Amino acid sequence: MKTETTIQGLAASLNPSRAARKIIGFVPTMGNLHEGHLNLVREARQLCDIVVVSIFVNPIQFGPNEDFDSYPRTLEQDQRLLADAGCDIVFAPSVEQMYGKKPRLTNISVGGITDDLCGSQRPGHFDGVAVVVTKLFNIVQPNYAFFGQKDYQQLAVIRQFVRDLNIPLEVIGVPITRAEDGLALSSRNGYLSAENREKAPVIYKTLKAAEQALLLGKALSEVLAEMKTALTEAGFVVDYVEARTTELQKIEQFNEDLVLFVAVKLGATRLIDNLQVKYPAS
């Protein structure tokens, strides 16, 4: 496994594969890798000839009061995990390598589906994601790009701008990887105190209980209200509890497949999770 830190170095590493028309798979990450990321790499390994993983903590997707500076950077450990998971090339550029010295004037925004859920709490976040992912797509030029469904809204945003801009690749969404107790894996779980880590699986339990209630016929609005109560009583500060169609449109009743979304704060740590609930075939 090679590690490249420059765009030019990566191009040189990839050119022979490109010339040989190999299938390139790409997993963009911010590092501090866990089993969720590694499952993306394994998925890429199965589908592609060459697997590229980027590790880049992207400053422009963090708000001024967010955790850009403290976001965990664990390159050596990440490299070991990636080698084991079957990655061929790690792309770990500096901020200057990605954004240069001249000011960036270009922005990409995806309307509609970024206005609520995480978008309303994190203004500019999805613009920053869209810009960096577009840049990385243009640098790596993969055939397939792999993203986790844990960041469901992010995945929807990426699918949208890939389609709108005719970016020549296929986006693959990979199901959420969970700890044994149900907590969705996230680099930010590492911020949790031992006590809060024990409490965190309540998020998934709440989602599963809501799924059961919906399948038993309870009204969606009631289910969402109960989720909010359950989370608040368990000690979470609820940012949002929402239901959307799989395409992120608002939904009032459980009359088609839907996704339940939760964002909470536990101590200073913001955690998100979601669960797709299939509408039963009649």
Next chain:
Amino acid sequence: MKTETTIQGLAASLNPSRAARKIIGFVPTMGNLHEGHLNLVREARQLCDIVVVSIFVNPIQFGPNEDFDSYPRTLEQDQRLLADAGCDIVFAPSVEQMYGKKPRLTNISVGGITDDLCGSQRPGHFDGVAVVVTKLFNIVQPNYAFFGQKDYQQLAVIRQFVRDLNIPLEVIGVPITRAEDGLALSSRNGYLSAENREKAPVIYKTLKAAEQALLLGKALSEVLAEMKTALTEAGFVVDYVEARTTELQKIEQFNEDLVLFVAVKLGATRLIDNLQVKYPAS
């Protein structure tokens, strides 16, 4: 020469060339071709193995009161001219082929350099250009893309987002092609009455006179004021007369290379032109 009207058809036509690692040159146009466009094609022909020209009147770069509906569409004549100029593939998609049936949610904006000159008179125009050119770049995936310097601000916008988004191609700016009397070639010249067509070369004469005045040491502000007066007295309605650095930054004095910009209305027709003035080496 082939004509493709679908993205899939174009991909099929280009795939053998891509597999053979041929150099692909791309000239995006809105059709109604004149010698200016054909010079772009000839330039591409010299530098590239395969020359693709797109003909697409892009609705999203026209304002609600602009000439989208009446913009001249002359595909058959364009095809003949392109075949003679050495084009290999014409890409002439429909609006639906380019924008699909589902709503587009993604926008690309380039800040700073789109706020004035043509940007202030045509809100959203450069966003529409950035979106369609990015789409076309992703569809054609050329090595080189050719644009005329007549639309100088457009060229600067394209260079900027290509750099900011790491789009893997080189942008080539080609000097303005002029009629014998100096008028910059433009599809919109066809809108001019015979009388106004005779008047139109005053734009270039005014630019050349300004260049002379600058080189003789007249102050920039005075030169700009005189240009405005000369154009107004000749019967033009002046939209703007401006000087900028070659990178489109404001400039107060002629102390480096600069570009003089003119936008005027002549009857109902909006015409633009520009002239680069070299600062004399000391």
